[in-house]
Amino acid sequence: MNKKKRYKILSLFYTQDSDPKTELIFSSDFELLLSVILSAQSTDLTVNKITKKLFKIANTPESIVFLGLERLTKCIKNVGLYNTKALNIIRTSFLIAYKYNGNIPNNRTILESLPGVGRKTANIILNTIFKKNTIAVDTHVFRVANRTNFAKGKNVQDVEKKLMKVVPPFFKLKIHSWFVLHGRYICTARKVKCNMCLIYNLCEFNEKKI
Known part of the structure; x- marks a missing residue:
């Protein structure tokens, strides 16, 4: 995936949710x-x-x-x-x-x-907590990054390194939450909801469904 397409994807996520949050509930x-x-x-x-x-x-x-x-x-x-x-x-x-x-x-x-x-x-x-530009790669982030061709890698370490390289600093604080939520509710492991996908036209998944 090229740089321009990645930026468009991140911009769409930002437009939809400029301040994504974890779904874990905590007060400290x-x-x-x-x-x-x-x-x-x-x-x-x-x-x-x-x-x-x-x-x-x-x-x-x-x-x-x-x-x-x-x-x-x-x-x-x-x-x-x-x-x-x-x-x-x-x-x-x-x-x-x-x-x-x-x-x-x-x-x-x-x-x-x-x-x-x-x-x-x-x-x-x-x-x-500390607002560092780190990107955590869990199963959802790993799946979305690979499936969309945004940042392909054989393991979580490879994907993390690729994301750190290709994601602009402005988006690094947010991409983990965006990809987690996208993977949890839209780009799921089994039943992909392509008809509800915000980035359908930009995604490079070979088996996209309408």
């Missing part, structure tokens, strides 16, 4: 971090149901630590990989509370050293 930086950790291999809808109850009980690093592993595990048992996530959340909460004075680190290396925080989660935190 720490709540967002926990929500993103919980969202791995789970839907935002499921995570929001869990955190709605959890955050009423504990929503700070200290309160999560005091909640303890057993109670936390019970609170998040409806999310995928809940045992591993519970342990990671306890450990990460402890580090944030007592090593980083309750603050979410504004540093990729430190973020990725936290249990349960990988590159995708770090990118989301840096982008959403």
Whole structure:
């Protein structure tokens, strides 16, 4: 896909939604971090149901630590990989509370050293909280980027590198959310809704449907 077409696609997304937001529900930086950790291999809808109850009980690093592993595990048992996530959340909460004075680190290396925080989660935190021009690539972003031919890659690392190269700085803060929402509701894995697609005329997918 050429530069001009990419710019038109991004401009259309911007016109439709100039300030896209994650569908995760949170009211603090720490709540967002926990929500993103919980969202791995789970839907935002499921995570929001869990955190709605959890955050009423504990929503700070200290309160999560005091909640303890057993109670936390019970609170998040409806999310995928809940045992591993519970342990990671306890450990990460402890580090944030007592090593980083309750603050979410504004540093990729430190973020990725936290249990349960990988590159995708770090990118989301840096982008959403600290307004860094990072682009997180999840399954939706990976699918949309490849299917449309916007930024093809064999794995998420390849797609991230390509997106960082071809996306103008003005759009880097927003493209993750645009592609996530587009992949979640329009350019879905199974039933592609081409008839509802904002970028239908610009998309280079060989199997487009009307």
